[in-house]
Amino acid sequence: MAKTVHTTCAYCGVGCGITAEVRNPELHLVDIQGNENHPANFGRLCSKGSALGETVSLENRLLTPVVDGEKVNWNKALDEVVSRLHRTIKQYGPDSVALYGSGQLLTEDYYVANKLMKGFIGSANIDTNSRLCMASTVAGHKRAFGSDTVPNCYEDLELCDLLVLVGSNTAWCHPVLFQRIRAAKQQQPAMKVVVIDPRKTDTCDIADLHLSIKSGTDVALFAGLLLDLSVRGVMDADYVGQHTTGLQSALKAAEDSVGSVRLVAELCGLKSTDVETFYQWFARTDKTVTAWSQGVNQSVSGTDKVNAILNCHLLTGRIGQPGSGPLSLTGQPNAMGGREVGGLANQLAAHMDFSDMDDIDRVRRFWKAANMAEKPGRTAVDLFRSIEKGDIKFIWIMGTNPLVSMPDASQCIAALAQCPTVVVSDCIEKTDTSAYADILLPAAGWSEKDGTVTNSERRISRQKALFPMSGDARPDWWIISQVAARLGFSEAFDYSGASQIFCEHAALSGFENNDSCKRRGFDISALACLTESDYDQLEPVQWPVSDSQLSSPSGRKRLFTDGIFFTEDRRARFIPTRFEWQSNQTDSHYPLLLNTGRIRDHWHTMTRTGLSARLSQHIDEPFIEVHPEDAERFSLKEQSFCRVSSAFGTAVLKVRLTTGNRQGTVFAPMHWNRSNSRSGAIGSLVNPLTDPFSRQPDFKHTPVKLEPC
Ligand code: SF4
Secondary structure: EEEEEEEEOOOOOOOOOEEEEEEOOOOOOEEEOOOOOOOOOOOOOOOOHOOOOHHOOOOEEOOEEEEEOOEEOOOHHHHHHHHHHHHHHHHHHHEEEEEEEEOOOOOHHHHHHHHHHHHHHHOOOEEEEEHOOOHHHHHHHHHHHHHOOOOOHHHHHOOEEEEEEEEOOOOHHHHHHHHHHHHHHHOOOOOEEEOOOOOOOOHHHHEEEEEEEOOOHHHHHHHHHHHHHHHHHHOHHHHHHHEEEEEHHHHHHHHOOOOOOOHHHHHHHHOOHHHHHHHHHHHHHOOOOEEEHHHHHOOOOOHHHHHHHHHHHHHOOOOEEEOOOEEOOOOOOOOHHHHHOOOOEEOHHHHEOOHHHHHHHHHHHHOOOOOOOOOOOHHHHHHHHHHHOOOOOOEEOOOOHHHHOOOOOOHHHHHHHHOOOEEEEEOOOOOOOHHOOOOOEEEOHHHHHHEEEEEOOOOEEEEEEEEOOOOOOOOOHHHHHHHHHHHOOOHHHOOHHHHHHHHHHHHHHOOOOOOHHOOOOOOHHHHHHOOHHHHHHOEEEEEEOOHOOOOOOEOOOOOOOOOOOOOOOOOOEEOOOOOOOOOOOOOOOOEEEEEEEEEOOOOOOOOHHHHHHHOOOOOOEEEEEHHHHHOOOOOOOOOEEEEEEOOOOOEEEEEEOOOOOOOOOOEEEEEOOOOOOOOHHEEEEEEEOHHHHHHHEOOOOEEEEEEEE
C-alpha cells in the first residue's frame, strides 16, 4: 500500500512542499506532487521538483565507505578519518584542518558539523558553497540591520504594486515564485514589474520595463535612485529620523559617484528615459518590493549592491510592510538554515558572531566546548588557496562538488591533488571532486534523510525520508558524530536522531537571548522541547518563534514592522556606497565579459538532475550565448563550436546566437563538468576575485576571448 509523506523539495531556496506517494520503497518508486497546504508553493512545483521521483534510483550512488580505493566497513573508515585528523592536528594545529559544506545539507547536519569544528576541533575553518550563493546578502543585512534578517516574505511578491527584480532570472531559478508573481500580475494588471539584468531572460516575459544594465553597475543605479528619491521629496522623514542613522553620508557618497540621472544612464549603459521611468515608478509606489538573487550577490561589489538597494527602502520607510520591502532570494534549499547554525567561517551558531567575545563565550558555555575557536576561519576561495599553499593539510568536503562549482576550479584541482588527506562524504559516487578523495563516506540522499531546511522567507520545513537508507549510507549528522565520539567528544555528540539535534539548535537560539542581547533576530526557542512526534509533525513555520510569539504559531511573516532593528541603538544604518568600475575589465586579449548562471531544468553540477531524461530534454548540452554582432566579429556561427578562454582556463562550447545578451557579453551555464561533458567545467574560467566584505566570488564578470574551433 502506498505511503504518503509530506516533505520539501531538494533544490532551490523557494523551499516548496512536496507530497510524495511512496509506491515501492525497495524499488524507490514514488509519485511526486506539490503539497497544496505548504505556504511556499500551495501545490505548485516546477519541472525540477516534479521530476524528483526520477532522480532517486541507485545509479551512481556511493553505498560503501572507501579508503585509499578499497571498500571498507564503517569502523575502518571512521578510524582512518580520525587517525588522519588527529595526526594532522597534533603535528600542525587545528587550523591545518578544514571542512567545506553545502547548502544542500540539512540544518541538523550543518549544526553538528559546525559544533565539531568550532567548538571541539578549535578552528573556524568551516565554510560552505553558500559562500558562493548569498554571503553578500548576509553581509549587507548585517551592515544595515545589525543582523542577517530577511524582513519580508513571499506573500509580498503578490501584494506589491511594483516589483523590482534585480539580477534574478526568477522564471528559471525560482520558478514557483515566478508562477506566483505571474498569477498575481494577471489578477492585478496595474502591478508593474521591472527586471534589472544584463540579459533578456524568460523573466522579462512579465516585465513592464527591462533595464539591460551593464555588468557590475548596480551600485550606480541604486545610488542614483537614492539621490532621486531624496530630491523628489518622497523620503519618509519621520521614519528616517526615528529609525535610521547615516543618511547624509550615504547621500554624499551617492552624489560623489553618480550625480545625475544622465550620468547614471551613461554608467549603466541604459537610456536616460528608462532610468527616469524606473525612478518615477519607485518614487510614487508605496507598495514596492525589491527582490534580488545571484546577479547582485555574486560580485566583487555584492555587499555594496545589497546596501545600495536597502538604502532606498530605508529612505522610503518601506521595510517589513505588507507588499513593501526588500527580499533576497537564496539559491540553495538550505542556504538559510546554514546561516542559522553559523555555516559560514565568520559566523557562530544561532546568528552569533566571532566579532563579539560575549557571543563566543556564550556558545562555548552552551556547548561545554572543549576547544572553542575564537577567530573567523578561511572563506571558500581563501580556503582552497590555503590547501594549495600547504597551510591546510586535511579537508573534509560534504555534499558538494567544488572542483566544478568553485571559481578558478583548476586551482582547486591542484589544491586537492596535493592535499595530504581529502575526505569526501556524499551520496554520489563519481564526481569531479570524489576522484581526488582518499576517503569516501556514503551519505544518505534526499529521499533517505530526516531533518529541516529553511527557505528564503525564513520558513523552516521538515524534510523526511521516503525510503530506508541504501547500502551503508548514513545521515551526515551521524557520520560527524561518530568522528566526534572517536576524537573523545562522545558526550557532546551523543545524538539519537535529528529531532534531538534540532531541539539543541533551537535551545541555543534562545540561550541568554533576552532583552540585553537582543541583537540576534534569530530565535526559535519555542521549538526547543519538541517531542519526537511533535518534530515529525512540525508544520512549516517562519522564524522567529520564541515563547513571546507563540500567539502566532505559524511564526512571523515580517520583521522590523515597528522600525526597531538589531543594532546597538536599534536604528537601521544607511551605508555609503560609492560606484567604482571593477578592476578586471575587458582588454584586447580578453575582449568579452563572461556571465555564468543556471538553466531552467538542471541543478548545480547535475549529479541528480542529470539522472532524469525528461529534464535533459529542455537543454541537453553546454552552450555559450553570443550576441550576433560579437559572433560576426569573432567568426562564429550558430551551433558551431568555439574555444572560450580566460586568464584562468579554457572550455569548448557550442555557440547559440541571441540578441538577449548585451553586445560584448556572453553567457554560459554552470552545470556541466568534466564527468558529464567534454567541454570542461565553466568554473575553471571564472576569476576568483571576491567581494571585500562578504568574500563571495564574482561569477558574473570574467573577461574572456572566443575562437572558432
Ligand atoms: Fe523545487 Fe525550487 Fe522548483 Fe520549488 S521552485 S519545486 S523548491 S526547484
